[in-house]
Amino acid sequence: MEKLRKLKYYFREKICVVSYSGGMDSLLVTLMSKYYGRYTLAVTVDNGFFPEENIRKSIELSKRYGIDHKVVNLNYLKNEVICEINRNLKNRCYICKRYMAEILVKERDELRNTFNKEVVIVDGTNYDDLFEDRPGIMAYREYGIRSPLAELEIRKEEVKEILKYLGVSIPKEDSCLATRILNPPITEERLKMVYKAEKFLASYLGLEGYFRVRDLHGTAIIEINCGEVHKIMDISKFRDISKKFREIGFNRCVLRMDSI
Amino acid sequence: MEKLRKLKYYFREKICVVSYSGGMDSLLVTLMSKYYGRYTLAVTVDNGFFPEENIRKSIELSKRYGIDHKVVNLNYLKNEVICEINRNLKNRCYICKRYMAEILVKERDELRNTFNKEVVIVDGTNYDDLFEDRPGIMAYREYGIRSPLAELEIRKEEVKEILKYLGVSIPKEDSCLATRILNPPITEERLKMVYKAEKFLASYLGLEGYFRVRDLHGTAIIEINCGEVHKIMDISKFRDISKKFREIGFNRCVLRMDSI
Numbered sequence: 001m002e003k004l005r006k007l008k009y010y011f012r013e014k015i016c017v018v019s020y021s022g023g024m025d026s027l028l029v030t031l032m033s034k035y036y037g038r039y040t041l042a043v044t045v046d047n048g049f050f051p052e053e054n055i056r057k058s059i060e061l062s063k064r065y066g067i068d069h070k071v072v073n074l075n076y077l078k079n080e081v082i083c084e085i086n087r088n089l090k091n092r093c094y095i096c097k098r099y100m101a102e103i104l105v106k107e108r109d110e111l112r113n114t115f116n117k118e119v120v121i122v123d124g125t126n127y128d129d130l131f132e133d134r135p136g137i138m139a140y141r142e143y144g145i146r147s148p149l150a151e152l153e154i155r156k157e158e159v160k161e162i163l164k165y166l167g168v169s170i171p172k173e174d175s176c177l178a179t180r181i182l183n184p185p186i187t188e189e190r191l192k193m194v195y196k197a198e199k200f201l202a203s204y205l206g207l208e209g210y211f212r213v214r215d216l217h218g219t220a221i222i223e224i225n226c227g228e229v230h231k232i233m234d235i236s237k238f239r240d241i242s243k244k245f246r247e248i249g250f251n252r253c254v255l256r257m258d259s260i
Numbered sequence: 261m262e263k264l265r266k267l268k269y270y271f272r273e274k275i276c277v278v279s280y281s282g283g284m285d286s287l288l289v290t291l292m293s294k295y296y297g298r299y300t301l302a303v304t305v306d307n308g309f310f311p312e313e314n315i316r317k318s319i320e321l322s323k324r325y326g327i328d329h330k331v332v333n334l335n336y337l338k339n340e341v342i343c344e345i346n347r348n349l350k351n352r353c354y355i356c357k358r359y360m361a362e363i364l365v366k367e368r369d370e371l372r373n374t375f376n377k378e379v380v381i382v383d384g385t386n387y388d389d390l391f392e393d394r395p396g397i398m399a400y401r402e403y404g405i406r407s408p409l410a411e412l413e414i415r416k417e418e419v420k421e422i423l424k425y426l427g428v429s430i431p432k433e434d435s436c437l438a439t440r441i442l443n444p445p446i447t448e449e450r451l452k453m454v455y456k457a458e459k460f461l462a463s464y465l466g467l468e469g470y471f472r473v474r475d476l477h478g479t480a481i482i483e484i485n486c487g488e489v490h491k492i493m494d495i496s497k498f499r500d501i502s503k504k505f506r507e508i509g510f511n512r513c514v515l516r517m518d519s520i
Contacts, residue, residue: 183477216476216477216479217443217476217477219476219479219481221479221512221514222517226495229495230495233493235486235489235490238517238518239517239518241517242517242518243518245518246518252481252516252518253516253517253518254481254514254515254516254517255514255515255517256512256513256514257482257498257499257501257502257513257514257515258498258499258502258503258505258506258512258513
């Protein structure tokens with residue numbers, strides 16, 4: 001495969017710090033760097049915005065593939081960063097990634113001292129991501145962090161293909177729970193509420209594709225894509241879901257009609 | 261009819277100022293007072309929270325039935341009352357009714373001077389209303405405003421029966437648009453948006469029963485009762501409605517799943 005050859009060439013002789021979440025993109029980058037580069041350290045910043053199981057999963061995977069892995073606990077919810085984010089919720093990705101970048105830079109500098117060689121920081125941003133609204137990408141650029149998949153124009157689908165080709169099972173995608181909170185403040189309680197609501201909804205409706213539960217001032221907004229929205233279109237299901245969501249702590253439960 | 265006899269007795273010899281909206285309850289009270297009392301002045305306070313057509317309708321009805329009618333323009337949206345209401349949106353009914361009561365008291369005092377007789381202020385609150393959450397009722401009580409329908413235990417259904425018996429066609433119910441605004445501030449623009457959205461929805465879906473469009477921080481929340489919610493349960497209708505609501509100015513369109 002052409003793209004795989006390019007990746008091999010990209011990492012040749014490189015020492016890399018990988019911003020590693022345990023998702024398929026950063027897993028591929030980590031594996032490529034480990035196989036074809038000189039040394040690879042996978043760094044996961046635990047910012048408190050992902051379900052706990054995510055961190056556990058990332059550790060499991062790095063063990064399975066023999067990856068040197070460091071988890072840095074920078075739980076924003078428990079420090080002053082969350083104040084900055086809550087003051088400017090629209091910019092949360094940018095703010096968050098800047099703090100994460102600083103952690104990665106620190107790790108790079110340590111590695112640089114150890115090897116006395118150039119060390120590159122890379123992340124899992126793929127080519128498709130460039131065409132979405134991802135304000136975090138810019139923050140990483142400012143810190144000189146590179147995105148091999150995007151640079152080599154490797155798309156989401158190709159990431160899957162390469163992982164399959166390598167015999168690596170594709171990890172389930174998890175996205176940042178902070179994106180579910182539509183008005184400040186982001187709090188641990190609210191993140192847990194949307195997480196519980198999504199868990200329930202997925203199993204209750206048997207959802208397989210994209211769906212989200214967001215919190216707007218205590219109102220739970222359910223988004224389900226058009227291929228699966230029929231699964232919720234039933235008044236008795238409305239009632240069951242509303243009841244459960246109230247138990248979880250929402251004061252109102254609504255189904256998003258646009259974006260379908 | 262027993263209740264009609266009681267009403268007749270209630271208004272005998274009374275001079276009344278009626279808080280008159282043009283709705284069925286206050287219309288009945290006005291007619292009873294006019295038929296059986298000594299003198300009746302219907303007063304409509306235009307607070308800016310009802311569609312303009314409401315005021316026009318109330319004038320039409322008073323002309324049709326020969327009612328002395330005064331419209332007092334106290335458009336809260338254009339004066340300092342709206343600030344007080346926006347600071348304490350949960351108390352809006354109470355605050356609003358207090359200002360309305362002051363207008364009615366002024367009218368009563370004028371009438372008292374003219375007739376040199378006792379004048380009573382009455383409103384259209386019926387017996388069923390007492391069992392709902394109507395914080396405005398208390399404000400009226402504080403100003404000594406009486407509710408003949410509630411006092412005589414006349415229910416909504418009986419109001420309809422009596423009007424039918426009298427050959428009076430029952431006016432369409434309109435409710436205060438301020439109840440649609442779930443977060444401050446109440447503004448003319450937001451009231452117009454929910455009004456337009458409700459107009460559209462009623463005709464697009466052919467709704468006959470209870471439904472509401474509320475505004476939570478720019479998100480349009482559609483509430484439709486269970487008997488008619490099936491009329492909206494269709495993805496292509498979701499799309500049409502969302503498109504229209506975005507044109508009206510909402511940034512998101514959702515269907516309320518609880519309260520059904």
